[in-house]
Structures are given as structure tokens and as C-alpha cells.
Amino acid sequence: EPEVTQTPSHQVTQMGQEVILRCVPISNHLYFYWYRQILGQKVEFLVSFYNNEISEKSEIFDDQFSVERPDGSNFTLKIRSTKLEDSAMYFCASSVDSPMNTEAFFGQGTRLTVV
Amino acid sequence: DAKTTQPTSMDCAEGRAANLPCNHSTISGNEYVYWYRQIHSQGPQYIIHGLKNNETNEMASLIITEDRKSSTLILPHATLRDTAVYYCIVADSWGKLQFGAGTQVVVTP
Numbered sequence: 435e436p437e438v439t440q441t442p443s444h445q446v447t448q449m450g451q452e453v454i455l456r457c458v459p460i461s462n463h464l465y466f467y468w469y470r471q472i473l474g475q476k477v478e479f480l481v482s483f484y485n486n487e488i489s490e491k492s493e494i495f496d497d498q499f500s501v502e503r504p505d506g507s508n509f510t511l512k513i514r515s516t517k518l519e520d521s522a523m524y525f526c527a528s529s530v531d532s533p534m535n536t537e538a539f540f541g542q543g544t545r546l547t548v549v
Numbered sequence: 550d551a552k553t554t555q556p557t558s559m560d561c562a563e564g565r566a567a568n569l570p571c572n573h574s575t576i577s578g579n580e581y582v583y584w585y586r587q588i589h590s591q592g593p594q595y596i597i598h599g600l601k602n603n604e605t606n607e608m609a610s611l612i613i614t615e616d617r618k619s620s621t622l623i624l625p626h627a628t629l630r631d632t633a634v635y636y637c638i639v640a641d642s643w644g645k646l647q648f649g650a651g652t653q654v655v656v657t658p
Contacts, residue, residue: 438592469593469646477593477636477648490645525592535581535600538646540592 436460438541440526446547447516455511455544457526466509467527467538468501470494477525483509516548552576552639558653561631567624569652571637574618581640582613584622585648586633593636593648596622627656 439458447453459466468480482489483501500512509528513520523545527538554572561567573582584596597604597611599620604611610623624631634651 469648471590476650477587479645479647482645492645523590527592535598537583537595537598540594542592543590 436539438526438528438539440524440541440544442544443542444545444547446549449518449548450515453513453516453546455513455524455526455546457509457511457541458507459509459526459528460530460539461507463528463530463539465489465529465532465538466501466503467529468511469525469527469540470522471525471543472519472522480511513546516546518548521546521548552647553637553649555635555637555649555652557650558655561624561627561654561656563629563656563658564626567622567627567631567654567656569622569624569635569637569654570619571622572619573637573639576617576639582611582617582620583636583638583640583646584609584611585636585638585646586631587636587651588630588633596635627654629656629658632656 441456466483469477471477479492481491481495498514502510523543525540525543527540529536529538581598581600583598585593587593597609599611613620634653636648636651638646
């Protein structure tokens with residue numbers, strides 16, 4: 435069964451450092467997303483991406499965050515200058531069609547720890 | 550804020566049906582009802598979704614009331630592996646799933 439793959443599974447970084455989280459969506463999917471979940475809290479939407487541009491973003495997704503699809507397979511989330519409060523589980527997801535009527539497949543997540 | 554209301558927790562005996570309720574009284578005409586679950590700290594897993602009609606797949610059934618203000622997810626024969634947090638989500642806008650706190654379902658032997 436096809437799956438969304440995220441790397442690394444766990445990333446530890448120092449406060450102020452840049453970090454890039456990587457995702458390989460399912461190959462025929464056209465819509466891509468990032469969500470995050472701070473330990474013990476809800477899953478929060480960050481950003482959606484379609485046709486090489488951001489479709490929607492949340493208030494969390496400020497200028498410190500950026501997304502990119504550098505080639506035909508990868509989808510990345512960059513945090514320019516990490517803060518302690520960025521520590522969370524980050525989930526990538528993808529869907530084949532318009533998200534209003536289709537399922538999103540989530541990866542297993544990258545646990546980001548900022549020290 | 551999430552547009553759905555779910556019970557905080559629910560226990561279910563293994564092999565029995567689990568009926569998970571969800572209220573979404575402010576749902577608008579073109580919004581779908583989605584159900585996802587999250588096992589431990591894994592990525593959310595899609596279960597089922599629907600607009601007006603009841604839906605069934607290999608995992609579950611979704612019953613949506615005629616006025617669409619509430620729905621029920623039915624796991625027909627719960628197993629221990631169904632222990633998870635279950636999220637009822639009304640698709641808020643294009644590309645955005647708003648997760649609430651969900652219902653913690655514990656399936657007991």
C-alpha cells in the first residue's frame with residue numbers, strides 16, 4: 435500500500451538553527467499539507483500546497499516557516515530559526531484530489547526537539 | 550475553534566460494536582464530515598467521510614442524520630487495535646482539517 439514517508443523520524447536541533455523536515459508524498463497525489471502536534475495537544479493545520487504554491491496557511495505558519503517542492507517527489511518544511519516552542523511532532527499529508535471530498539494520507543511524523 | 554463536539558472518552562468491549570457520536574450543528578451545506586483516528590502518537594489515519602448519505606467501508610460505517618447536525622461512527626466489531634483517539638472533523642475550508650480533542654476510545658478484552 436502506498437504511504438507518505440517522512441525523514442528524519444526524530445530531529446534534535448539547537449534554538450536558532452534552521453531545520454528542514456522532509457516528506458515524500460504518495461506519487462500520484464497533487465495536494466500536500468503540513469500539520470503539527472505539540473505533545474499532549476491537538477493536531478494543528480499549518481499549510482496546504484497545490485500546483486507549486488501555498489493554498490492556505492494558518493496563523494502558526496509565519497515568516498519563519500516555508501514549504502517547497504524542490505523536485506517531483508519531495509515536499510519540505512523549513513523552519514528558519516527554531517524556537518523552543520517549535521518542539522512538536524510534524525506530520526506531512528497528501529491527497530490525490532481536492533481535499534473537500536477525499537482522504538488525506540498522513541506520514542508517521544518527524545519529532546522535532548528544540549533545545 | 551473546532552466545529553464539532555465529541556465525548557471525551559469511551560470504553561468498548563472487544564468484539565462489540567463501538568458507536569461514536571459527534572455533533573456538528575453549524576455544518577454548512579457543502580461541508581463534509583470526516584472521521585480520522587490517531588493511534589498513540591502515529592500520524593492520523595483516515596476512516597471514512599460523507600456528505601449526506603450514510604457511508605460504509607471496510608473499516609466503519611458513518612450514519613449522518615437527515616438534518617446533518619450530527620453523525621455516528623460505527624466500528625462494527627471492535628478489536629484491541631482500535632484503541633485510539635477518534636476525530637470527527639467538518640472540513641473547514643479548502644485543504645484544512647481542523648482537529649479537535651477527539652474521543653479516546655479504549656477497547657477492553
